[in-house]
Amino acid sequence: MSDVKYMGLTRDGNSWEPQFVTELDQGSCIGCGRCYKVCPRDVFDLVEREIDEDDDAYDDYDDDVVMVMELKNAGDCIGCSACSTVCPKNCHTHTSASSMA
Template identity: 45%
Template structure:
């Protein structure tokens, strides 16, 4: 299996990991990932929690094609609610 790879400024191999999903059960809607993403991949959305019968804001993937695999969103997430994977080529 081959993955999309690149080089760092120092010439080391680097494999970007792209956002695949966000677990709405774990997401607290803090917006840290939203602020960290300069590509506007993420956006807020209302989520209805059936267990607590409440509605709250969570982050969702709104512009999947804009993701460059930098993982800035993942690094800032305090709840580790992201699933990421390299891109197969």
């Protein structure tokens, strides 16, 4: 019964529990910014990341740096999971509200 305080209801009465973003895999991130654009709470930021010599995913890049997302204000996440819904590379890891208590 302790999980009840973390649960909510959707408009039609179905149970819903927030899934907070807890990690972002910058190695998989392509810096598309979709999560940044869809997030209503300013949780993400676009930053530079140096390319590893062993990283074959960036062989076509002339630069030594790529832009990727990072968690800027993870504590502001409301658990809507919109970021992972729009991410083409599945970079986000979420944890349920009841697991974080």
